[in-house]
Amino acid sequence: MIQDLHSHTYYSYCGKDSPEDVIKNAIENGIEKVGISDHYHGIVLASPGISYENGDYKTVLHNKALERYYNHIKKLAERYKDCIEVWCGVEITTLDLGYTLLPDGVDVSMFDYCLIENIQYEETTVADVLEFAARCGCKKTGLAHIDLPLYITQKGLDMDDFFKKMAERNMFWELNVNYDSIHGYKEHKYVSEFFENEKIINAVKRNNLSLSVGFDGHDLKDYDAARVKNACSKLEELNILMID
Secondary structure: OOEEEEEOOOOOOOOOOOHHHHHHHHHHOOOOEEEEEEEHHHHHOOOOOHHHOOHHHHHHHHHHHHHHHHHHHHHHHHHOOOOOEEEEEEEEEOOOOOOOOOOOOOOOOOOOEEEEEOOOOOOOOOOOHHHHHHHHOOOOEEEOOOOHHHHHHHOOOOHHHHHHHHHHOOEEEEEEOOOOOOOOOOOOHHHHHHOOOHHHHHHHHHOOOEEEEEOOEOOHHHOOHHHHHHHHHHHHHOOOOEOO
């Protein structure tokens, strides 16, 4: 399965393209499953002032903004279902920039999946990512663009135990194959290292941990489908489970 489960649109402040254009581009490039995963705070800031309201009013507005986004992507999924499988996701940061955190009372459980990012930084607000994934309540939860073996080592955790717990909770690990202008044409070293590390590969397979592939695209002019296809093909050759 050629999949790209990390795509940004104009719903994310950093994205430039419409969801429909992202889907059309995926079809043209031979992607079989595409996930739209806009930033939570970008979606809710689409309506002026929403992020700066207080109390229950803020929560209600955030939920309505998320529902509008979800319905938009699902309508497109239905429109293009004969050409491609479209998933509706959301990316949630764990860094507090004053408007970025997921508040209590905001529901993201309707999404096909969510991506959690930035847990590897000292500034993260999340101490237990497994617990945070449960709070999100999505059908599937991915850990995005992170050197997970390094994170596990730094936390003093056991790799097999952590991978097993992720699998039991329908969590997955993203191989982020991004290489574009938005990110300064910097590759994620952990991706190439993964394919060369038999120990980690065996731990993933032994614990039935699913992986995903995502380009993390923000501008279609930078999109490189070959990087996505190459990573997906390698995972299939290794008989590693991909998120489905």
